[in-house]
Amino acid sequence: MRPGLRTTSEVVRAALMAITLVAGMPAASQSPFPVDIGGPYALLDQNGQTRTQADPDGKHQLLFFGYANCLNICSAALPLMAQVVDELAADGIDVTPVMITVAPDQDQVDTMGAPLAEIHPDFIGLTGEEDALQVAYDAFKVEIEPLFQDPEYGWIYSHGSFVHLLDGDGELLTLLPPILDVAQATKIARGYITPQG
């Protein structure tokens, strides 16, 4: 719900009920995700550098499809990603948060860096030509549809829902529904990055 999320995302984080979807200990050896998600792409980051699905430093990645001024699910998902990155960093685990824009008209090389940096200084924003972006959308099964035009913020888009946990090569490890709280999402991610047993 757009108005609610705009003003209450932090409140919501704190107020998340004891979810019955209790995050169990993930096992890196469990089956591949049941839906075939992921694949190669090549886009431009906020510095104008080409970045592919592989992290240049081999770090694990949290990937979300959104846009920098999105007032819908991004206002929950992007801060969640930032907090998970910080939680993992406290354990000595470096993970890169990445956002692929669904609004290239709004998120351009020279415009998307600043708003993302407000969420987390390590955030990588990716944009590009329509064809290059479509490759990524198709690979990750993300549908984008313009909903309406906000007089203040421009086009509002419907887009994908899940945060993707990728390894350093860009292979999908699992999905993180953005309704999870930070502890649950961190626990799941940690289990894939540093599997137990």
Next chain:
Amino acid sequence: MSLPLAGHAAEGTRIQVTGEIIDTWCYYSGVMGSPDAVVGSAHHTCALWCSAGGIPVGLLAEDGTVYMVLKVGEDDQTAGGDTTLKLAAHTVEADGMLYERDGLNYLVVSDVVSDLDITNQNHDDYGNVPPFSIPDPNK
């Protein structure tokens, strides 16, 4: 075109389950109201907003289990597409594959056996939840 399953054996269990297609954000967060208020006809408008805005939809089964819906029928997207919008707040009988992963229940709905429309007519009890989900035309 349906989503292909992953190349390796992803163990799932075929299930048939009846329940309401819910807005998982409002259901779990509690920020818009109690669980009883953020379902059914009272929450239909907000559920549409949330689904369109990217909130994953869930299926709240009669026993209280929530399944995260990964895809429905022939939609070629994860938890998106027109189908999930059409089914917001509807009670459905679904046939699909259940995948338990990371402590979560993921459901790939292969067939909506029946769409029973919005059966939980709770707007008389709760009104529209939240009220501002229907924009005020005077503002």
